[in-house]
Each structure stands twice: as structure tokens, then as C-alpha cells.
Amino acid sequence: MVGQQGLNLAVGIITSHFGDVVAKVCSCLLRRGSLSLQEIVRDIGLPPARVKNCLLVLVQHNCVQAYSVPRAVTQYMGLLDNILHRMRFPKFLGILAAEFDDPLCLALVEGLLQHGRLTFEQLVMRATSTKSERTMAIRDSLRGSLDQLIRAHYVERCPKPEPFISATSEDETSTARKRGSKLWTLEQKALAAAALLDAERFSGIGDINGDESNSNQLEEKAKGISASTNIGEKRKHEELEFDRETQAAINENEVLWRANFEKFIHCLKKKACVTSVRTRLSLDAAVVLEAMIESSNHKKAKENLVTSSLDEILEWVMKKPGGRLMTMQHVRTCLEELKCKSSTEDTKALYAIDLGEIVEECRSEEVGSLVLQRYGKDAYRMFRLLVKRCRPVETDNLAEITFVKKKEAPGILYKLWMDNYVHMEIAVAYPGEKRFLWKVNTSTLYEHILNDMYHAAANLSQRIAQNREQQQEIANQPANDIQSKEYDRLKNTRIILETSLLRLDDTLMLFHDF
């Protein structure tokens, strides 16, 4: 669960993208959970029409999902993760640029990110500025590019606009107003009800009835019919043709498309894992991991477990710039270095790696570095030991193993405990003699650090906004030497701040999304 600071950051993002009024509505939803239009109106005291418009903006940009429950008016809920993903759009486009040479693909996704959700017709209009340009040729290329993006799961059909949750009891609806486990159950139910099945979600624009297999069946039927001379059947064929055209028109004019954030985040996770292996293990191990990931790309996207056969890995390693020089023996050594689990299936050697383990290692590295920065080397060593041991360790014992002076260990541990980095237990060895035991509870620690990181990201954004305003002020004044120097200084500062925010966001994803 995202803490208070995560909500603040999300509201900050909405304020800077859509202004204060939309942010007010969004903040109300994020803080109070699911609400009806009337409840929002009552809460923030704005006219219903304005609130409705704000909700429409938020729905359009995939930041709010509507749903209905029995005997209640439509409920709206804020989608926190989707709001936070808004600061990752440049990263998403970077992934696409690296994978697709086609500028149309980039333009299509750019359009979807900018406008939230669009029909194909709207995408065509966006890509072509004049009517004369809207020729069949450009339409066909756009259709091809969109299909390509859908096949690769970068673009998806939007979920159902307002699913109905019938299984919810009244009791649950009323408790939904309070933040708690039941609320999440209800919201998760709503999200699950809104989600389309994969076959429909990723059926291309040319597909009819939302399913490729259906479309094939249709074609086969059509072929069979054309061979026959039966008039009744011919009519059926015509109906079918008509259905196909209607469906195509619906697909182009009514079906809404949006960028699939899940896929982009998964790509970023893979990229982070490869980078981590490159710095932690070796360049070659990173090449092999990348090859493993790419060769298994067509398989289930969401899963952490990546499995590939040796042949597939070798084939993909060859495609890499540094890969051509690697012998099979060397690739095998790298697979061992990566601690891949090997098995055989139908005489094929299979290798599997759990990306979750790499992510966990990155998290622990990040937290360790924070402890080092904040509390010094002795604290770092003690902290790492506690993480490694996973069970409580007594103060003196801890100091001995980590070579920390016995006099200093309690002070350091106390500081770590005060800041919630370690957990303390008191054991009574014998009457009058207390012993302090320490351990690290990673899940609560991660939650605490994540909250602080959201706070830091909001602070960085505020500094960036402040910097932007200062730059604007200077730009509006008549230019002189001092001012142009100051302008340059602000520009440099902004680069530092923005780079820091991008890096911090990578870490946020590491702890929250990966």
C-alpha cells in the first residue's frame, strides 16, 4: 500500500498536468477512496458540472475508473499507480524508440500518452494535419503500426468503462468508504471486473469480434460459402460481409485504445535487471541475461521467471554486439554466474532465472547504500549482517562479528532503531540483566523508505517547478550579462534536479512496481 507521501506526489503530478481543480477532485478520491459524484461535490464544494468535467478528464487519462454496485450510484476511484506512471512517459517512449524503427509507432504511442485514450480515427486525425493527407496509404500504414504495437502488447483496448459488481454485499459497500482491507477488496474487484480478457484486450484493429481465431473462423466460413451456389447461403455470406464491415467501422471509430503501462513497466524492470547484472557481475553475464529475456519475450510478460533453451539463448547472444565473440562454454559459465537453474525438457537444455531475485538484490543494495550514507560504515556492516541473518542478533554478538567497538555498537543501533531501520527485542538473560536483540524487517522497512522516497520525489518536483518559475521570470526581463549568467546557472541546476528525479523514480519503481 502506498503511504501518504505517495498520494501527495500523485496530487502534485495531477496539479502540474491538469491544474488545481482537477487535482482537487483527484486528491479527494485518492484520500477518501471510492466516491459518487454527489459525494465529491459535497466534499470539495464545486458545482456538479465542473466536478463531472474533471472526472471526465481523469477517466480520459486513465487516472480514474468508474464502477457500479447494486442499489448505489456510479462510484469513482482514483488509480494511483496510473497517475504516478505519468512521470515515466519519457522512459516509455525511450523503450519504444529502442525497439521499433518505425516512427509511426512512436507517434501513435506519443498520441495515446498525451491524450489518454483515443480511437483509431482520432489517431489518424492526429497523425495527419490536413484532410488531403488522410489517404488510404497513410491509414494503412498507421493501421499496420498500431497492429504491431498491439501484438507486442504496448497498446491495448481500454477496460470496460463502468463494470457492475454484483457480488458485493451492502455491508461491504458501506465499509468501502473507510480505508482498509475491505476497501481494497472492493476496488480490486472493480478493477478485475473492468479488465478485458487478454484475447480481447490485445486483439488487433483488423480483428473482428475482438479475436483473431474468430476472424479466421469467419474467413473460413466465408470461403466455404463462396464455393456454394445456394442462394440462402449466399445471403448469409453477404450478412457476414456486412458484419465484418460494421465491425471494422466500430473498431476504427469506437474502440478506444491506450498505452499498456503494465508492459512498459515490465520492460523497465528487465532493463533494470540487466543494468544491475552488468555492474554487479560482468558485461558478458549481462549480455546473456538480455538474450535470455529477449528470447523469452513472446512468453508471458508479467511473470518474473524467465525460461529459455540454450539454443535460443545462443541465437540471441549472437545478435548482440559483444555476443559474437562468446563461445558456448563461456555462455554456460555466464549462466552459472547468473545462478540460473538448469533442467532438460525433450532433450533441450533449459535455463531459468528469477528476475524477482535480482530485483530483491537491487533493493537491498539501495537500502544498504542509504544506511551507509546516513549512519556510516560500521552501521552499514551491522545492518548488512542483520539482513543476511534474517533472525535477531544480540548487541555484543553483532558487534563482535562486524568488528565494531562494543562501546559504540549500542549507540549506532539505537539510531537505526529510532529511524525504523532495525527492530529491537528485549530478552532477559537472568534477573536484572537485559539483552537487546536486533533484526531487520525488510517489508516494513521498504514501506517506510518508499514513503520517504515519494516525499523526496515530491520535494524534487517542487524544486523543479520553482526553478522553472525563476527561469521564466528572468526570461521576461530585459537581457543583460548578469541575468544571462543567472539563467545559465538555473538551467544547469534544472538538469541536475531533473536527472536526480529520473534516477529516484527508477528506485521508486524498484520498490513499488517491479
Place this chain on the structure above:
Amino acid sequence: MGRRPAGALAAPMPSPKRPQRAPALGTAAPGGPQEQRLAHLSETERKAYDAIWRKGDMGMWTADLKAEMGLAGNMPTKIINALKGKGLIKDVVNYRNRGRKMVMAAEFEPNNEISGGSWYVDGDLDVEFISVLRPLCRRAVENGPGGVATLESIASSIRDSRAFKVDCSVQQIGEIMGALVLDGEVLEVTSTGKGEFVGLPPGKKCYRCPREGGGGPKMGAFGSIPCGVCPRIAECTPDGVISPKNCVYYDKWLSSLEF
């Protein structure tokens, strides 16, 4: 009463003498060569000596002596001083509780429970010794065949370097390696028997240095911005007294980075 001659590490070749602490039980037993000296003790002194001697290398807390013998006033101090004067007992420091006055029969060397083990001198962490041993261990890993070393090979390379007068045990080296691993200066790896591990049995625990000359932890994204290490983060709000807008930590950080 250090177990290592003072200034040993200041010499060009550090040579800390780390004596074995096995007590010479035979010589201390009543009836042994000590007997003559013991003959001159008063009855109370003799009883006190026996009580202390029975505690062996664990030493005896003076308060326990007082209670055990039912002594009153400054009697315990007098007896202890007399025994010390005759060279029969000595003071020892309990590294866990330095304020607790402890004595031990002269023939014994403090047990690890009392001295804190091989890394402690007079109850204090032997920082000097450790700071010499650590880089030697790391270098032994770097110089190992293929940049890989086992615990035994590190211990033998330290022994061959003759850096210390007394051998460091494999266990001691293991403890130092544990700390180096925690610091991220070396990595613990398992031999595959192939490649860089050629000649080492598969499954054997080994050490190697991080690649690309890296050592120690990298600076994380959060730790490298002011908020990551800020002591006031809990009080910091967008429009509060402590706020990013007027944050001095930020100003300092930016001015140190600006080009």
C-alpha cells in the same frame, strides 16, 4: 598486560605477538612448584587464592569473592593486594563489563568469554591489528589464481608473508573475510570447478573481488540527494517552515555540484 608487545605494529614488519592462552594447569595445582610461595600465605589468603584459582580462566569478580568468603569492610582489597604482591593473581578486564573488577590466578590467560576473543586486547577491540590484517586478506584474494581464493589459501598467503610473529588461524581469517564480504569489498562465490575456478572442487566456498575494480557499495539514487539523508524529512512540508523551497541542504548540495 597486553597480550602483544606495545608498538609491535609500528615496526616496519608488524609483529604482534598473540600468545596462546592455555592455562598451565599442572604448575598451578596445589602441591606443584607454587607450593613454596603458597606456604607463606595466611589462612584467609590461602582460602581466597584457592577460590580464585578454582575459577580458572573465567576469573573471579571481587564481589563474588567477598560474598563467598563472607569478608567484610576493606578485607577483600587487602587480601587481593597481598596476593597480587606475591605475583599469585592478576587483574583482568571483562570486555563485556569493564567496570566489574575481576581477578584471575596468574597462571591463567582469560577465556574468550572474558577477553572477547582474539580480536580484543585488554577488553578493547584491537583496531590496529584488524586494520593491518584486512588489506592483507583483500590482497591475497586479488593475487589468487584467476582472482579467486579460498579461505585456506588466504590464510597460507598471510602466513607466508610473515607479517605477524604468530600465525593467524583459519578461523580468524574467516572472521575477517566475513567482515570484508559485509563491506562489499570481496564477494563470496561458490566454485563451479570451471573457468576461473579451475583446480577448485565444485561447491567450494571461495572469495573474489568485485569486477571492474569496484569495491564497497555504490551510491544509491535516494542516498545521493539531500532528502535521502535529511534528518528533518518528517517535518518538511511544501509550504512549511522547513520546505523544499527554502531548503538549505538543497542549496548547499546544488552549489557543490554546479559547474
